[in-house]
Amino acid sequence: GENVEQHPSTLSVQEGDSAVIKCTYSDSASNYFPWYKQELGKRPQLIIDIRSNVGEKKDQRIAVTLNKTAKHFSLHITETQPEDSAVYFCAASRGGGGNQFYFGTGTSLTVIP
């Protein structure tokens, strides 16, 4: 099955700085890569996603890049704010039908005011 690795496991940045989280995947058939944000005690929420036919996608302060050849994708958060503090998970899926989502191990991001 798919194996998704995520780094770093913890990340601390000063408010206003950028944060980058990286993930790699093993299944070349995976074609959908979402990122989820999970605040303490809450459900994971989708923040951005990218499909394999796109190399980069941006939504305000959040961007995701995908390198299909190298099988890695990254989350970029610019101008970080304290409310960005949470655990972030990447995931990979083949998309369509009942194909599963496999999650990375998570990154605990702390934005220091």
Add this chain to the structure above:
Amino acid sequence: GAVVSQHPSWVICKSGTSVKIECRSLDFQATTMFWYRQFPKQSLMLMATSNEGSKATYEQGVEKDKFLINHASLTLSTLTVTSAHPEDSSFYICSARDRTGSGANVLTFGAGSRLTVL
């Protein structure tokens, strides 16, 4: 947007008893739902894929007889932890895929169920 309701949010039970957790898609039909287990400060571990009208597909290492999954309708999947033991204590989260409209293939999570087995 798509909403997934999960309950109970917290359940405490005695060792040896069974606990049922329900996952409902409120405003969309979900032919497929996923069940995850999450340990404190750890990732979401996929346990099984629940398919409406057919048997669930379990991930390697997950006991089928221990974690019974039923997906009887397009909006409801249940996970039953049978003969629960303290090591089954965990946070269980369901999710469903909305395959229609602009949210196609987006995974929506329930709020999770915290199980504590005494």
